[in-house]
Amino acid sequence: MAYIIKAENLSKSYKRGSETVYALQEANLVINAGEFISIVGPSGSGKTTFMNMLGCLDTPSSGGYLLNGTQIAGLKERDLVKVRQENIGFVFQQFYLLPTLTVKENVELPLLFQNKGLNRSKEILETVGLSHRYTHLPKELSGGEMQRVAIARALINSPKILLADEPTGNLDTKNSEKVITLFRELHRLGLTIIMVTHNPELARIADRIITMTDGRIKTA
Amino acid sequence: MKFFSVALKNLFRRRMRTGLTLMGIAIGIAMLFSFMSFNQGYQESLRKDLRNMGAHMLAIAKGCPYEATSMILHGGEIKDYLTSEDVERIRQMPNVASAVGMFMNQKIFPHGKTLVVYGLDDAAFALKPWWVVKGDKFLDERSVVLPEEMATELGLSIGSTWSMPGVEGEFTVTGLLEKTGSQDDQFIYLPLVTAQQIFEAEGKVTSIAITLEDISKIQDVVKSVESLPDVQAITMSQVLGTAQTLMNSAQAMITSIVAIAVLISALGVMNSILMSVFERTREIGMMKAVGASQGDVFALVWIESVLLTLTGGMLGIGAAIAAGKLIDGALRGLLPFAPSGNLVAFDGQIVMVSLAASLFLGIVSGAYPAFRASQLSPMEAIRSE
Numbered sequence: 001m002a003y004i005i006k007a008e009n010l011s012k013s014y015k016r017g018s019e020t021v022y023a024l025q026e027a028n029l030v031i032n033a034g035e036f037i038s039i040v041g042p043s044g045s046g047k048t049t050f051m052n053m054l055g056c057l058d059t060p061s062s063g064g065y066l067l068n069g070t071q072i073a074g075l076k077e078r079d080l081v082k083v084r085q086e087n088i089g090f091v092f093q094q095f096y097l098l099p100t101l102t103v104k105e106n107v108e109l110p111l112l113f114q115n116k117g118l119n120r121s122k123e124i125l126e127t128v129g130l131s132h133r134y135t136h137l138p139k140e141l142s143g144g145e146m147q148r149v150a151i152a153r154a155l156i157n158s159p160k161i162l163l164a165d166e167p168t169g170n171l172d173t174k175n176s177e178k179v180i181t182l183f184r185e186l187h188r189l190g191l192t193i194i195m196v197t198h199n200p201e202l203a204r205i206a207d208r209i210i211t212m213t214d215g216r217i218k219t220a
Numbered sequence: 221m222k223f224f225s226v227a228l229k230n231l232f233r234r235r236m237r238t239g240l241t242l243m244g245i246a247i248g249i250a251m252l253f254s255f256m257s258f259n260q261g262y263q264e265s266l267r268k269d270l271r272n273m274g275a276h277m278l279a280i281a282k283g284c285p286y287e288a289t290s291m292i293l294h295g296g297e298i299k300d301y302l303t304s305e306d307v308e309r310i311r312q313m314p315n316v317a318s319a320v321g322m323f324m325n326q327k328i329f330p331h332g333k334t335l336v337v338y339g340l341d342d343a344a345f346a347l348k349p350w351w352v353v354k355g356d357k358f359l360d361e362r363s364v365v366l367p368e369e370m371a372t373e374l375g376l377s378i379g380s381t382w383s384m385p386g387v388e389g390e391f392t393v394t395g396l397l398e399k400t401g402s403q404d405d406q407f408i409y410l411p412l413v414t415a416q417q418i419f420e421a422e423g424k425v426t427s428i429a430i431t432l433e434d435i436s437k438i439q440d441v442v443k444s445v446e447s448l449p450d451v452q453a454i455t456m457s458q459v460l461g462t463a464q465t466l467m468n469s470a471q472a473m474i475t476s477i478v479a480i481a482v483l484i485s486a487l488g489v490m491n492s493i494l495m496s497v498f499e500r501t502r503e504i505g506m507m508k509a510v511g512a513s514q515g516d517v518f519a520l521v522w523i524e525s526v527l528l529t530l531t532g533g534m535l536g537i538g539a540a541i542a543a544g545k546l547i548d549g550a551l552r553g554l555l556p557f558a559p560s561g562n563l564v565a566f567d568g569q570i571v572m573v574s575l576a577a578s579l580f581l582g583i584v585s586g587a588y589p590a591f592r593a594s595q596l597s598p599m600e601a602i603r604s605e
């Protein structure tokens with residue numbers, strides 16, 4: 001199977017006084033298109049840094065990162081924006097729906113930042129099971145529904161990869177299950193999913209689990 | 221969905237804060253608008269008052285030029301008189317087309333109002349060809365012409381009799397002066413001789429209105445007039461200049477107050493928008509993560525700021541227009557010298573300038589918060605708790 005992500009000796013370091021601190025140290029990882037990956041590890045293990053790297057939110061201090069054939073290392077913010085728009089959908093622990101916009105408007109928010117004619121918000125909201133909430137405001141939704149709206153927003157650009165940061169961290173069991181079911185469904189439809197969590201049980205639904213400690217990948 | 225609507229909706233998130241910021245802007249722009257309207261109105265009414273004099277220059281008895289300015293425009297009491305001989309001498313001077321002696325003095329009426337009494341003859345009427353007098357001018361020595369509004373106020377009409385306090389006998393209202401919109405609507409007009417008798421100043425006049433054959437020779441005429449003993453000549457441009465000098469210091473003060481008000485409101489906008497940017501750090505991070513560029517974020521915040529100041533500006537202009545009369549009254553009390561027309565006069569240009577100022581305010585005060593927002597990292601959205 002063709003790989004979509006290839007990280008080679010990916011490192012991120014910071015200066016703290018005179019010492020160099022590695023948030024991420026020589027990470028090597030290949031992810032194939034259509035895979036469902038979980039990244040687990042305790043706090044401070046470098047999960048978030050790695051996720052920022054994979055999501056093109058940050059650039060590495062050293063090493064290389066090939067995303068869908070593009071070398072990300074060394075790109076400027078302007079180019080990173082383009083790469084994100086074309087390849088990655090983000091799902092956050094806190095949902096980050098704009099409270100003043102309707103469900104439909106929230107889902108279509110990423111379209112505001114690019115000239116894409118296609119608007120599939122109706123179809124996508126059907127996929128996440130919220131077509132009846134089209135004109136509602138976020139405050140009228142349950143937590144689970146909010147996260148599903150956020151997932152719909154992540155899908156509006158037809159990304160190749162879905163990056164989820166603790167997607168069920170703010171949800172109760174019942175709502176978590178709905179979100180997980182949705183992830184499985186999206187995976188079945190062929191989407192590559194990378195999910196960061198510190199919940200081992202949740203991690204197990206993935207094809208593969210990457211464990212991190214002290215800025216290094218333990219198991220590949 | 222457009223940037224505009226996202227920005228607009230965002231302003232409704234913190235209604236109280238948005239409202240207070242709007243008020244700050246509205247006050248600043250209202251002050252700016254009123255100030256500009258006042259400047260325009262003041263200049264206009266001053267010029268109008270001067271045009272309404274109907275003469276190129278005046279000769280009066282030597283005295284304080286400020287007092288003379290106010291007297292010429294508003295009426296008042298002058299202690300030093302010129303004589304009929306002065307009128308005759310000036311009439312004989314080269315380049316003088318006409319010289320008309322006028323008598324002016326004031327009387328306090330029982331209701332406490334001080335009214336200015338003007339003594340005129342036919343030549344004086346000729347200086348004001350635009351006057352429309354209903355009825356007749358003066359039929360005899362006991363005639364009086366009243367401004368129409370004043371007559372209505374006093375319950376008088378043509379043919380009514382009227383008495384003046386401290387003066388024996390009665391007057392008959394022979395004519396009503398239609399509203400001129402100038403200081404002339406405030407005077408009581410009597411035949412020149414009658415006015416002189418009432419104030420025991422037979423043969424005396426308070427001012428001589430002079431028209432010239434050739435206005436370019438005005439300096440020569442000034443010289444000739446001032447060669448007469450105890451006579452000073454005042455040209456209309458001198459009156460304008462004196463009134464303007466009186467205004468300059470007041471204007472400087474008002475300008476600085478307006479500038480401070482506008483500056484404070486700009487700081488208010490900057491503070492308010494900056495606060496909302498800081499509160500939305502993570503949300504802005506999310507927007508960048510889902511594809512917003514630095515320019516997109518900058519534009520969103522900037523639009524918010526401009527929307528805020530434009531709306532505030534419109535509210536301010538509306539409020540200033542609505543309160544125009546009040547402002548007129550308040551200013552009149554504060555000024556060293558005020559002409560009789562509308563002190564506050566605005567036009568489309570002043571509205572446009574005020575709106576442009578609001579826009580500029582939004583652009584300037586929103587730029588820094590917008591820049592700060594644009595520099596936020598998309599990682600803010602992911603940063604773990």
